[in-house]
Amino acid sequence: xxxxxxxxxxxxxxxxxxxxxxxxxxxxxxxxxxxxxxxxxxxxxxxxxxxxxxxxxxxxxxxxxxxxxxxxxxxxxxxxxxxxxxxx
Amino acid sequence: xxxxxxxxxxxxxxxxxxxxxxxxxxxxxxxxxxxxxxxxxxxxxxxxxxxxxxxxxxxxxxxxxxxxxxxxxxxxxxxxxxxxxxxxxxxxxxxxxxxxxxxxxxxxxxxxxxxxxxxxxxxxxxxxxxxxxxxxxxxxxxxxxxxxxxxxxxxxxxxxxxxxxx
Numbered sequence: 001x002x003x004x005x006x007x008x009x010x011x012x013x014x015x016x017x018x019x020x021x022x023x024x025x026x027x028x029x030x031x032x033x034x035x036x037x038x039x040x041x042x043x044x045x046x047x048x049x050x051x052x053x054x055x056x057x058x059x060x061x062x063x064x065x066x067x068x069x070x071x072x073x074x075x076x077x078x079x080x081x082x083x084x085x086x087x088x
Numbered sequence: 089x090x091x092x093x094x095x096x097x098x099x100x101x102x103x104x105x106x107x108x109x110x111x112x113x114x115x116x117x118x119x120x121x122x123x124x125x126x127x128x129x130x131x132x133x134x135x136x137x138x139x140x141x142x143x144x145x146x147x148x149x150x151x152x153x154x155x156x157x158x159x160x161x162x163x164x165x166x167x168x169x170x171x172x173x174x175x176x177x178x179x180x181x182x183x184x185x186x187x188x189x190x191x192x193x194x195x196x197x198x199x200x201x202x203x204x205x206x207x208x209x210x211x212x213x214x215x216x217x218x219x220x221x222x223x224x225x226x227x228x229x230x231x232x233x234x235x236x237x238x239x240x241x242x243x244x245x246x247x248x249x250x251x252x253x254x
Contacts, residue, residue: 026117029131032117036109039139044143
């Protein structure tokens with residue numbers, strides 16, 4: 001951490017580089033936020049669409065599995081089983 | 089009902105994001121300009137990074153939006169670093185892309201060695217080496233400090249050392 005403080009000293013070896021990096025700030029175009037928001041909205045929409053598709057797919061899979069399970073379910077054995085022959 | 093709630097949420101997102109961009113846009117653009125050396129390309133990078141920050145606005149729990157945007161910016165730059173290997177103007181001209189990244193994160197953004205290393209996925213020692221090399225290279229070609237850098241020439245050799253072109 002003490003090295004950091006030394007780096008920040010003006011005129012130090014790295015202070016020169018600092019000055020070089022700090023000079024001449026660029027002009028921010030006024031529509032920067034609007035463009036980022038337009039692209040971000042597209043990204044969000046795609047993300048929501050993908051999530052909806054995934055949910056629908058899972059739902060369809062669950063329904064299909066249920067239908068299949070009902071179709072292949074074995075019918076229960078008849079309840080009125082005759083008494084074993086021989087008896088008393 | 090749901091759509092009304094969503095509309096309110098989106099309005100909040102837009103409002104907060106606009107306030108954030110008004111404050112941080114200039115600095116991000118400066119970082120991108122330092123990295124790419126080309127204003128148009130820098131703007132493209134910043135818009136891409138900010139769009140991700142916008143989309144993730146409610147996802148970063150407690151994270152600083154600026155740190156998020158910077159992370160996206162450096163990732164976007166590193167992803168297509170091969171494009172910037174040629175000298176393309178700007179103040180960090182002729183530094184290889186990774187040294188530019190190290191120099192900007194470490195010197196301009198003021199991240200600690202460990203943080204910068206974690207962000208770039210480098211070992212801390214390697215980052216220190218890259219940073220020293222980049223500083224030496226910058227000083228040796230800065231016309232303003234030519235006299236001093238000549239005197240320091242033995243201590244701070246300009247250009248890249250072996251392995252610098254990787």
